[in-house]
Amino acid sequence: MSYVVDFATVSATGLESSPVAEALAGLRANEARYFKTKYDHVFTVEPADEAKETVDWVHGILADERDLTIASRPLQASAFQVENIRMAYVFYESGLSINVMYTLDEGGKRAVGFKLSDGMEVPEELGTFKFARQKSKLAGTIRGSYFVIKKEH
Template identity: 65%
Template sequence: MTATPVDFTTVSTVGLERSPHADALAGLRANEARYFSNRYDAVFATSPADEVSELVGYVARVLRERGIVIASPALEATELLVDGIRWTHVFFESGLAVNVLYTLEPGGKRAVGFKLSQGMEVPDELGAFKFARQRSKLAGEIRGSYFVLHGEY
């Protein structure tokens, strides 16, 4: 597995070039890297999706709880285990980023988050969700939504 640490001081589109929103998606990825560095002192390193297909499959399985199938191909994915929380992220060609927050201890927080890169339309499969807007120096405007997980994964 070729995991590449994401640099959030010099934003790079490496690995995301196929996306029509590569610059915005790279900013979104860098924003996640900065969060994990600042909050957990953890390195956010992504791998090509085809090298970590088990992570992409895990996120797809979790999304099926709500009947959601992401139509866009996955470009990159990563997983971090920090403070008893399993964080799995997948970045898609459409500009969508999906993360699964899964506290390993029973009764902990468990949710799926969606973030849309600046400039991308809401994908049809996520049309039922309302998206809140936030500003990011790295990613411009991020639109995000989430749902709470009820199943065991």
């Protein structure tokens, strides 16, 4: 069942098994606010087991581009298009959020972003990435990193 993420009233619905559920809910709400403000898009997530195609696409890009496998269990995912950009999000039990921004135009920007919830340690599989910090009213301190997608997916 899909869930519309409310950034006015942050809820950990669907994220309860995470040890940092409240921080992950804030991170998810932060993303929802961004897409509502910038694109007037309502951010909706599904349980990961119902969004297998999205999770597989994100995991395929990670494996193909950087030989990465995420150890944590995916809890929720979202896939949508805003303007000419295909977006996908996967939220993990550990507190990790991965997003793929894939511009559909030839030569457009394409990247994978990693965000860590407040209180989450950097996962071993992402230890080679440098993370920058940003403050968020909804999510506390978010640490983020990314890499550019080089291949077609």
